[in-house]
Amino acid sequence: MAGGYSALRNELVSAANGVDYAYRDTGGAAGVPLVLLQHFRGNLDNWDPALIDALASVRRVVTFDNAGVGGSTGTTPDTIEQMARDAIAFLGAMELSQIDLLGFSIGSFVAQQIALVRPALVRRLILASAAPQGAAGMHGWAPEVIGAIGTPNTSPDAYLDVFFAQSASSREAGQEALGRMYARTEDRDTATTWATREAQYDAVCAWGIPDHGLLQRPSAIDMPVFVANGDSDPMILPRYSYLLAGLIPHAQIKIYPDAAHGFLFQHHAAFAADVDAFLTGAG
Amino acid sequence: MAGGYSALRNELVSAANGVDYAYRDTGGAAGVPLVLLQHFRGNLDNWDPALIDALASVRRVVTFDNAGVGGSTGTTPDTIEQMARDAIAFLGAMELSQIDLLGFSIGSFVAQQIALVRPALVRRLILASAAPQGAAGMHGWAPEVIGAIGTPNTSPDAYLDVFFAQSASSREAGQEALGRMYARTEDRDTATTWATREAQYDAVCAWGIPDHGLLQRPSAIDMPVFVANGDSDPMILPRYSYLLAGLIPHAQIKIYPDAAHGFLFQHHAAFAADVDAFLTGAG
Numbered sequence: 001m002a003g004g005y006s007a008l009r010n011e012l013v014s015a016a017n018g019v020d021y022a023y024r025d026t027g028g029a030a031g032v033p034l035v036l037l038q039h040f041r042g043n044l045d046n047w048d049p050a051l052i053d054a055l056a057s058v059r060r061v062v063t064f065d066n067a068g069v070g071g072s073t074g075t076t077p078d079t080i081e082q083m084a085r086d087a088i089a090f091l092g093a094m095e096l097s098q099i100d101l102l103g104f105s106i107g108s109f110v111a112q113q114i115a116l117v118r119p120a121l122v123r124r125l126i127l128a129s130a131a132p133q134g135a136a137g138m139h140g141w142a143p144e145v146i147g148a149i150g151t152p153n154t155s156p157d158a159y160l161d162v163f164f165a166q167s168a169s170s171r172e173a174g175q176e177a178l179g180r181m182y183a184r185t186e187d188r189d190t191a192t193t194w195a196t197r198e199a200q201y202d203a204v205c206a207w208g209i210p211d212h213g214l215l216q217r218p219s220a221i222d223m224p225v226f227v228a229n230g231d232s233d234p235m236i237l238p239r240y241s242y243l244l245a246g247l248i249p250h251a252q253i254k255i256y257p258d259a260a261h262g263f264l265f266q267h268h269a270a271f272a273a274d275v276d277a278f279l280t281g282a283g
Numbered sequence: 284m285a286g287g288y289s290a291l292r293n294e295l296v297s298a299a300n301g302v303d304y305a306y307r308d309t310g311g312a313a314g315v316p317l318v319l320l321q322h323f324r325g326n327l328d329n330w331d332p333a334l335i336d337a338l339a340s341v342r343r344v345v346t347f348d349n350a351g352v353g354g355s356t357g358t359t360p361d362t363i364e365q366m367a368r369d370a371i372a373f374l375g376a377m378e379l380s381q382i383d384l385l386g387f388s389i390g391s392f393v394a395q396q397i398a399l400v401r402p403a404l405v406r407r408l409i410l411a412s413a414a415p416q417g418a419a420g421m422h423g424w425a426p427e428v429i430g431a432i433g434t435p436n437t438s439p440d441a442y443l444d445v446f447f448a449q450s451a452s453s454r455e456a457g458q459e460a461l462g463r464m465y466a467r468t469e470d471r472d473t474a475t476t477w478a479t480r481e482a483q484y485d486a487v488c489a490w491g492i493p494d495h496g497l498l499q500r501p502s503a504i505d506m507p508v509f510v511a512n513g514d515s516d517p518m519i520l521p522r523y524s525y526l527l528a529g530l531i532p533h534a535q536i537k538i539y540p541d542a543a544h545g546f547l548f549q550h551h552a553a554f555a556a557d558v559d560a561f562l563t564g565a566g
Contacts, residue, residue, distance in 0.1 A: 244529070
C-alpha cells in the first residue's frame with residue numbers, strides 16, 4: 001500500500017441505474033469489506049488518509065461518491081431515501097453482497113436508511129456524528145454551522161470551526177488533517193457542485209423535520225451498531241448519538257474528548273482501533 | 284457529623300395528606316438541599332452510608348420513606364404518578380420549596396414525574412439507573428432480576444447479583460457496601476412489606492408498558508439533568524440511560540465501569556464528586 005489512500009487511483013464503475021460511480025478501493029484483506037458514506041459536500045478527497053490507511057491496514061475499505069457527487073455522474077437527489085437507493089446501486093455494481101457500513105454525518109442518515117431497507121446487506125453498522133430521522137432540534141444545521149460550511153466558497157477556517165473543537169490541541173489536529181487531505185496534488189477527485197450542496201441540504205432539512213413518531217425507526221435496526229461522535233460537535237450534537245444508542249436495540253457508543261464533527265479524523269488511530277474491535281466482535 | 288448517616292436519628296414529619304413520613308436529615312450546609320428517592324423495596328437503611336456521607340460533606344441531604352414504605356405510615360400506591368404526589372406532600376411538610384433531586388431506580392421514575400408535574404420545585408435533577416416511561420423492553424424486570432430481588436425473602440447474594448457486576452472487584456465492593464448498610468444495629472428503619480413490593484412492582488410494570496408516544500415526555504424536563512448508570516446493570520439496562528440523555532434537552536451522562544444497578548454505592552466517592560460538580564454547575 002505504498003503511498004496509501006493519498007496515492008490510490010480514482011476508479012469508475014457503471015451501475016444498473018446508469019450512474020458511473022467514482023470510488024477508491026484499498027486494503028484487501030479477506031473478510032467483509034468496509035464501505036464508507038461521506039459527509040455533507042464531501043468527495044473522495046475529504047476522507048482523512050490517516051483514517052482510511054488505519055482502517056485499511058486490517059480490511060478492505062471502499063470509499064465512493066454517491067450519485068451526482070464529485071466524480072460520479074448522475075444527479076444528487078434531495079432525499080435520504082434516494083441517496084440510499086443510489087448507494088445500494090453502487091454496491092450492486094461492485095458485487096458486494098454483504099458489507100460493514102460506516103456512515104459519517106449525512107452519510108450516517110443514508111447508512112440508517114440502507115440498514116432499514118436492505119438489512120441483509122449490512123453485517124455491522126457504524127454511525128459517526130449521527131442523528132435519527134425526526135429528532136426535535138435537528139431541522140437543519142445551526143446558523144453558525146451552515147454559515148460556515150454551507151456557503152458557495154468555504155474556507156479552511158470555516159471547516160476547522162465545525163469539524164474541530166476550539167481548543168489548541170483540536171485545532172492543531174485539524175490543521176494536520178487538512179494537510180493530509182490536501183497533500184495529494186495529482187488526480188484529485190472532482191469538486192462537489194452547488195447543486196449537490198443544495199440537494200444535500202434539502203435532504204438534511206427534510207430528514208430533520210421534527211416527528212416524534214419517526215424516532216421508532218431505529219428500533220428496527222437489528223444488527224450490531226457502533227455510535228460515535230465528538231464531545232463538542234456543533235453540527236450534530238452528541239445528544240443525538242445518545243438518542244440513537246438508546247433507540248437502537250444493540251448499540252454501543254463512544255464520545256471522543258476534545259473533538260467536534262471531525263472527531264474520527266482527529267482521533268484517527270483510536271477510532272480506527274475502536275472500529276476494528278467492534279467489527280471483529282471484540283468491541 | 285460523628286458517626287455519619289449510620290448514626291442519624293429516624294425522624295417523623297406529618298404531612299397534609301395524613302401520612303407521617305420517616306426521614307433522615309444530614310449535612311446542612313447552606314444552599315439547595317438534595318433529596319433522595321429510594322429504589323424498589325428499599326428503606327432508609329438501604330442507602331449506602333458511604334455515599335450519603337460523601338454527598339452530605341458539602342450540602343444538606345434528606346432521605347425519606349415515601350407513603351406506605353418502611354417507617355412511613357399510609358399505603359404504598361401502585362402508580363408512579365401517586366408516588367410523585369406523595370413525595371411532593373413530604374417536601375411540603377418539610378417546607379422545602381426548591382430542591383435538587385436524586386432518583387434511583389424506581390425513584391428515578393418518581394423523580395421524572397415530579398420534575399414534570401412540579402418543575403418549579405426541582406433546580407437540578409439526577410437520574411440514577413433510570414429509564415423513561417414507555418420505553419420498549421422495560422415492561423418489568425428481567426426474569427433473573429425479579430427472581431432474585433422480587434421474592435418474599437431476599438438474600439445478600441441475590442442483592443449482589445443485581446446491584447453489583449460479576450467481577451471480583453465489583454463483588455468485593457458489594458460486600459463492603461452491604462457491610463456499611465448493616466453496620467447499624469440500633470434504631471434501624473422498619474422493613475418494607477410485601478404489600479409495598481406488590482404495589483411498587485405494579486407501578487414498575489405500568490410505567491414500562493411500551494408506548495413510543497410517551498418517550499416525548501422527557502423533552503419537557505427543562506432543568507439540567509445528570510443521567511448515570513453502571514455499565515452492566517441487569518435491572519435497567521444502560522441503553523435507557525442513553526435514551527434519557529438523548530430525549531432530555533439539557534442532560535449530561537456518565538456510565539460507570541465494572542458496575543451494575545448499585546453503581547452509585549460501588550463508586551460512591553467518584554459518584555458523589557460527579558454529583559457535586561453537577562450541582563455546583565461545574566460538571
